[in-house]
Amino acid sequence: MSKKLFVVSGPSGAGVSDIVAAVFQAREDVAAVTPITARKRKAGETDGVGFYFYDLDGWNALKESGDLLEATEFAGNDYGTSRRLVEEKLREGKHVLLNLEVDRAAQIKKNMPEAVCIYIEPSDAVLRERYESIARSPFEVPVRLQESDRQRALSAFADERLCSDDLDAAAAALNSLISD
Numbered sequence: 001m002s003k004k005l006f007v008v009s010g011p012s013g014a015g016v017s018d019i020v021a022a023v024f025q026a027r028e029d030v031a032a033v034t035p036i037t038a039r040k041r042k043a044g045e046t047d048g049v050g051f052y053f054y055d056l057d058g059w060n061a062l063k064e065s066g067d068l069l070e071a072t073e074f075a076g077n078d079y080g081t082s083r084r085l086v087e088e089k090l091r092e093g094k095h096v097l098l099n100l101e102v103d104r105a106a107q108i109k110k111n112m113p114e115a116v117c118i119y120i121e122p123s124d125a126v127l128r129e130r131y132e133s134i135a136r137s138p139f140e141v142p143v144r145l146q147e148s149d150r151q152r153a154l155s156a157f158a159d160e161r162l163c164s165d166d167l168d169a170a171a172a173a174l175n176s177l178i179s180d
Contacts, residue, residue: 003029005086005096005112006178009105009155010120011148013130015164019120020099022171023178030178031094033085036062039077052082070100070107081108095178102151109157118174119158121148126165 010016024030036052038059047053054062059078062068071080081098089096100108102119109117121127131144155161160177164170 003090003093003095004178005090005098005108005115006030006174007098007100007105007108007115007117008120008174009100009102009117009151009158010164011102011127011151012144013127013134013148014121015167015170016099016120018167019162019164019171019174020097022168023097023175026171026175027095027178029093029095030097031089031092033081033089033096033098035079036068036082036085037077037079039079051079052085069111070104072101072104083112086112097178102154106154106157116160116177117158118160118162118177119152119155120162120164120170120174121152122164 008016008020024032034048034050034052036054036059038054038056041047041053045051045053062080062082063071067083068080069083069086071078073079081100081104086096098105098108105117108115122130127148128141128145131141135141135144162170162173
C-alpha cells in the first residue's frame with residue numbers, strides 16, 4: 001500500500017487535535033512533519049524540535065523553489081509545511097498526518113492534489129454547546145459560530161467529512177480512512 005498525506009482541518013472546538021492525537025497514539029505507520037518558520041528562535045528552542053527555523057533569505061528560497069506546500073503569516077511571522085519533508089516521510093514508509101487550519105489545508109490540496117483532506121466538525125448543536133462551555137463572555141459564542149461558518153464555507157476542497165460529536169468514533173473513522 002502506498003503511503004499518503006492526510007490533512008485534517010476543522011473549526012475551533014471540533015476536537016481535531018484530540019482526534020489526531022488518538023490516531024498518532026494508535027498507529028506506528030503515521031508520522032507528523034515538523035513545520036518550518038521564518039520567525040526568530042526563542043530562548044531554549046532547538047532547530048527541528050517544534051519548528052525548523054529559516055532566515056528570510058532561506059524562507060524566500062523555499063517559496064521560490066516551490067517547496068512550500070502551504071504558507072501563512074501570523075503575528076508578523078511566516079509558517080509553513082515543506083514538500084521535501086513530507087516526501088521524505090512518505091519515502092520512509094510512513095503516512096503523513098497534518099492538523100492545519102482550513103485555509104492552510106486548502107493550499108496543500110491545491111499544491112499536492114493527491115493529499116487526502118478531511119474536514120472535521122461536530123453538529124451545530126454540539127459545536128454551540130462546546131463554545132458555550134468555554135466562552136468567557138456571551139459575546140464570544142456568536143463570533144466563534146460565525147468563524148466556524150466561514151471555515152465550513154471554505155472547506156469544499158475536502159475529500160472527506162467526519163462528524164466529531166463523538167470524538168472516539170471520529171478518531172476511529174479517521175483511522176479507518178488512513179487504513180483504506
